[in-house]
Amino acid sequence: MASPSDQRATIIDGKAIAQTMRSEIGEEVRFLSEKYGKVPGLAVVIVGNRKDSQSYVSMKRKTCAEVGIKSFDIDLPEQVSEAELISKVHELNEMPDVHGILVQLPLPKHINEEKVLSEVSLEKDVDGFHPLNIGKLAMKGREPLFLPCTPKGCLELLKRSGVTIKGKKAVVVGRSNIVGLPVSLLLLKADATVTIVHSHTPDPESVIRDADIVIAAAGQPMMIKGSWIKPGAAVIDVGTNAIDDPTRKSGYRLVGDVNFHEACDVAGYITPVPGGVGPMTVAMLLRNTLDGAKRVIEQ
Amino acid sequence: MASPSDQRATIIDGKAIAQTMRSEIGEEVRFLSEKYGKVPGLAVVIVGNRKDSQSYVSMKRKTCAEVGIKSFDIDLPEQVSEAELISKVHELNEMPDVHGILVQLPLPKHINEEKVLSEVSLEKDVDGFHPLNIGKLAMKGREPLFLPCTPKGCLELLKRSGVTIKGKKAVVVGRSNIVGLPVSLLLLKADATVTIVHSHTPDPESVIRDADIVIAAAGQPMMIKGSWIKPGAAVIDVGTNAIDDPTRKSGYRLVGDVNFHEACDVAGYITPVPGGVGPMTVAMLLRNTLDGAKRVIEQ
Numbered sequence: 001m002a003s004p005s006d007q008r009a010t011i012i013d014g015k016a017i018a019q020t021m022r023s024e025i026g027e028e029v030r031f032l033s034e035k036y037g038k039v040p041g042l043a044v045v046i047v048g049n050r051k052d053s054q055s056y057v058s059m060k061r062k063t064c065a066e067v068g069i070k071s072f073d074i075d076l077p078e079q080v081s082e083a084e085l086i087s088k089v090h091e092l093n094e095m096p097d098v099h100g101i102l103v104q105l106p107l108p109k110h111i112n113e114e115k116v117l118s119e120v121s122l123e124k125d126v127d128g129f130h131p132l133n134i135g136k137l138a139m140k141g142r143e144p145l146f147l148p149c150t151p152k153g154c155l156e157l158l159k160r161s162g163v164t165i166k167g168k169k170a171v172v173v174g175r176s177n178i179v180g181l182p183v184s185l186l187l188l189k190a191d192a193t194v195t196i197v198h199s200h201t202p203d204p205e206s207v208i209r210d211a212d213i214v215i216a217a218a219g220q221p222m223m224i225k226g227s228w229i230k231p232g233a234a235v236i237d238v239g240t241n242a243i244d245d246p247t248r249k250s251g252y253r254l255v256g257d258v259n260f261h262e263a264c265d266v267a268g269y270i271t272p273v274p275g276g277v278g279p280m281t282v283a284m285l286l287r288n289t290l291d292g293a294k295r296v297i298e299q
Numbered sequence: 300m301a302s303p304s305d306q307r308a309t310i311i312d313g314k315a316i317a318q319t320m321r322s323e324i325g326e327e328v329r330f331l332s333e334k335y336g337k338v339p340g341l342a343v344v345i346v347g348n349r350k351d352s353q354s355y356v357s358m359k360r361k362t363c364a365e366v367g368i369k370s371f372d373i374d375l376p377e378q379v380s381e382a383e384l385i386s387k388v389h390e391l392n393e394m395p396d397v398h399g400i401l402v403q404l405p406l407p408k409h410i411n412e413e414k415v416l417s418e419v420s421l422e423k424d425v426d427g428f429h430p431l432n433i434g435k436l437a438m439k440g441r442e443p444l445f446l447p448c449t450p451k452g453c454l455e456l457l458k459r460s461g462v463t464i465k466g467k468k469a470v471v472v473g474r475s476n477i478v479g480l481p482v483s484l485l486l487l488k489a490d491a492t493v494t495i496v497h498s499h500t501p502d503p504e505s506v507i508r509d510a511d512i513v514i515a516a517a518g519q520p521m522m523i524k525g526s527w528i529k530p531g532a533a534v535i536d537v538g539t540n541a542i543d544d545p546t547r548k549s550g551y552r553l554v555g556d557v558n559f560h561e562a563c564d565v566a567g568y569i570t571p572v573p574g575g576v577g578p579m580t581v582a583m584l585l586r587n588t589l590d591g592a593k594r595v596i597e598q
Contacts, residue, residue, distance in 0.1 A: 114440075114441075130434075131431055131434030131435050131437075131438060131441060132430055132431045132434055133434065134433075134434035134437050134438055135429075135430030135431055135432065135433035135434030135435070135436075135437065136430045136434070137434075138430075138433050138434065138437050138480055138484070139430060139433055139476045139480065140474065140475070140476050140480070141413075141476070142413075142430060166499055167499050167500070167501055175439065175487060176439070177438045177439050177440070181437055181438065181439070185437070188474060188495055188497075191497070191499040192499075193494065193495065193496055193497070193499070193500040193506065194494065194495050195492065195493065195494040196487055196492065196493050196494075197492055198487075198490070198492070200465055200466050200490040200491075200492070201466070201492040202466055207492065
């Protein structure tokens with residue numbers, strides 16, 4: 001049974017770790033620039049005027065600038081046709097200074113996301129979502145060109161916090177294509193014993209209570225209680241849920257899939273929301289872009 | 300705790316179920332033949348003279364004949380070059396009467412298996428091992444053209460025995476590209492809570508004891524004892540291990556990864572070895588070939 005102890009969890013500071021990573025990336029970018037006179041390039045494609053998408057995209061572009069990655073800004077109107085978008089993607093595929101292509105999701109309803117994403121050249125698929133990349137991620141002895149950013153960020157947080165993965169019991173809550181599924185495959189490749197819990201798991205609590213490592217990616221605000229956590233476990237909370245909070249000016253606040261305050265009394269390590277996994281996703285996108293660029297520039 | 304009961308496990312008769320499936324396939328082949336004047340075609344490619352490979356291949360060809368699928372026999376010498384083999388594969392990719400291509404593994408050491416297999420047209424990859432097929436198998440909302448034969452056979456055995464998968468705890472022992480990994484993905488798609496156990500799992504016994512469904516695919520003769528099984532669990536034993544047996548004329552006998560006699564006293568359902576999963580693999584290969592042919596012929 002989990003029980004509170006005097007020892008509170010070590011907070012995994014994703015913001016600080018992401019900052020360290022961005023510095024490392026910045027140094028490598030400078031090195032490339034000095035040695036080859038070239039810098040990595042990331043095309044960030046946005047369609048329409050969704051507020052949330054625009055804020056994500058502007059953060060990605062700003063962070064590119066911070067580390068010296070050249071950002072190619074493609075802003076298309078809501079009404080753009082699927083064919084026009086695909087022809088833009090093809091154009092970016094051909095541009096030698098573009099090493100990574102990110103199409104911000106969701107796309108407007110009249111556009112088939114799967115179709116558009118599968119047109120991104122494998123060598124520039126810095127999101128790592130192409131089914132061929134996922135297949136190689138799943139298979140022993142195969143390596144994808146790019147790992148999906150958020151899952152890669154989760155593992156990086158564990159590694160940089162000194163949490164051993166090999167031989168540990170890891171439970172992933174949620175099985176989305178973007179987080180739950182690929183993070184399970186990554187943990188399996190890192191030799192954890194992996195269990196995937198989802199909406200059809202009758203008793204998630206008992207499974208989670210057995211885990212040395214919990215990756216919470218269900219999108220359910222504070223579903224994981226402190227009493228569900230094994231004492232000393234490492235908890236990575238990918239959830240970012242807005243809940244009403246009349247005490248805030250905005251009227252809401254962000255919470256994770258884990259009850260952070262309860263979990264702090266039980267877990268060995270835990271990420272906060274915000275400031276945990278979030279900043280890592282962008283750092284990993286830049287890392288993927290840099291790695292893609294190095295494959296081209298250093299060849 | 301597992302304890303022996305008076306009730307012995309229901310034996311899942313893979314041989315009989317595979318026979319039923321072959322009859323179903325045979326009927327559909329006859330229907331195609333009568334309606335369109337065409338039958339499915341499977342190219343079985345073998346390189347060299349390995350005894351075990353030859354026996355598998357001859358069984359596959361024989362079973363094709365039994366159900367009316369036209370078998371294209373490609374027998375290449377041990378010394379064939381990688382380029383020659385690939386050009387043979389390309390030729391089969393182009394042949395309209397060939398709907399499935401199976402390259403029997405292992406290939407001789409001088410040939411890169413991964414490279415050869417990735418040359419098989421996706422539309423004819425009846426083994427389902429192409430990384431793009433595995434990626435689509437892993438991802439929610441995507442469907443591969445073909446499911447790998449042995450994993451598909453395991454699920455078919457459960458379904459035809461009336462074992463519910465949705466909401467159940469399934470443990471897969473082993474994480475090979477051919478069985479363990481894809482069967483885990485299939486069980487996840489069927490809404491089981493899936494745990495993958497492997498050589499780095501410190502205490503496989505305690506994980507397995509919790510499972511409603513056990514898929515044993517570790518290649519370790521009789522590693523899973525009766526006392527490891529939860530009473531009433533469904534046990535699918537994919538292992539086919541030859542162990543010394545001086546009482547047999549051959550000097551050996553085949554056993555699974557599960558101690559069958561012990562498990563029979565505890566499990567609710569169990570497959571024997573031989574006569575469990577083995578016959579299903581060939582039946583599924585024929586089913587995949589038929590499905591591939593239907594996509595072409597009925598279009």
